[in-house]
Amino acid sequence: MAEPEFLLDSNIRLWVVLPIVFITFLVGVIRHYVSILLQSDKKLTLEQVSDSQVLIRSRILRENGKYIPKQSFLMRKFYFNNQEDGFFKNTKRKVVPPSPMTDPSMLTDMMKGNVTNVLPMILIGGWINWTFSGFVTTKVPFPLTLRFKPMLQQGIELLSLDASWVSSASWYFLNVFGLRSMYSLILGQDNGADQSRIMQEQMSGAAMAMPADTNKAFKAEWEALELTDHQWALENIEEELMSRELDLDGMFSKELPMGIF
């Protein structure tokens, strides 16, 4: 907490804070439209669709198997996991590891991803740092330790300045993440300007749609299914049901003609 409260020139507000907000927002919108233009059609093969659905079915069997009779559950588990001809044991998919070198479409996808997202951020961040340097832009409302100073106060060489006062570059990065909800409002869900979503996707997408992992996914499902036991949810259903009277509220609406029997 700073003892002397700084009073920033209101020109800073007019010429720095607001322009950075506008720039970030407009760049985001432009990114969205560019990503739409550059979108490539992803064609899924029948096998991939089928495999993903099989994996989903097996997962549902594990999670909700307790709602079907024991015999049925065992029948399905046997179908998947049987030693001789179980689906997961026997099905081997032709594995083509989609490394960027061999698979040209993945390469272009990666490049497009980088171009539309990372590159603009770096460029504009650097430009803002260069243009709007030498002064403090804003103050974050919570106290920060001194370790944050070199990161947030690039270009301001004051040793005694509180770490809460930040430069324009950090205001820019704050905006990049903060304007996400504005993008959803204006561009609708699932827009190309949503950077953190894209970064999340890059991390989890590697775990999801990779065909190389189909065999591994099958093996993982096999193990998980082996471990699953059947705990029938309907074991004592009658006792549970009959422990109290049925709740028949609202069953017969007064507007209905009563002669429905």
Added chain:
Amino acid sequence: MSFLYCLNPEKHKLRKWREDNHRNSEQIVDVGEELINEHASKLGDDIWIIYEQVMIAALDCSRDDLAWTCLQELKRQFPGSQRVKRLAGMRLEALEKYEDANKQYDSILQDDPTNTAARKRKISILKAQGKSAEAIRELNEYLEQFVGDQEAWHELSELYINEHDYGKAAFCLEELMMTNPHNHLYCEQYAEVKYTQGGLENLELSRKYFAQALKLNNRNMRALFGLYMSASHIAASPKVNATVKKANVKYATWATNQINRAYQLAGRGTKENKCSVKAVEEMLESITMS
């Protein structure tokens, strides 16, 4: 001259019917035809999906003229679209030109083997032609590829029930119960299939699933009656031992009480309903074993 805000209730109605998958084709045709003919220019881009909705409803009502108009507009706007091709195929089906419809769907599948809509239409052609055995076979093959398609599992269970193959129908319903554990209607249908199959084990299963349906929805009268019937059947069977019989009689009595309560609730006030209540009581007494 109608103003823009007058359109909104109509548009909302159509959208609600579309999202809830209602099949009230005559109403859709009425509302949609008026919207298309009078206010086409004011609908903007919504008009295309309205064309699709109205076209399918028009096919249901045998309004070939309206269906043809909608199809032409859609073809003009989206010339290479597979969705439009499917609609063209549906129109051919409605005109009973099954060969041409099949060719249309085959061409869609050549372009895109993962297109599920075309496959399902081919199966419905078989069903319309009455070839249920082939329809069942095709549907089985379809489900081998697309195990997750719940609509298809339900259709298959219906086909099996029509063929009286209750074991396989039960299998399909089990798939549905697993994916929708809180849907009381699937539980109830499964219980009915098990009850129809007969045999002590199946009757017990059906009683349990009727109970589950009731637990999920206390007001499911069919399940309540089903519970009563299955419990009394088990109690009446000569093969059960005394404890089981006693338990089932208890269940049946509980069910009877609930049924009576429900009918009392329904019969409040009106004189005619007092007769219904009495009729139900007599029916229950006649079925009950002493």
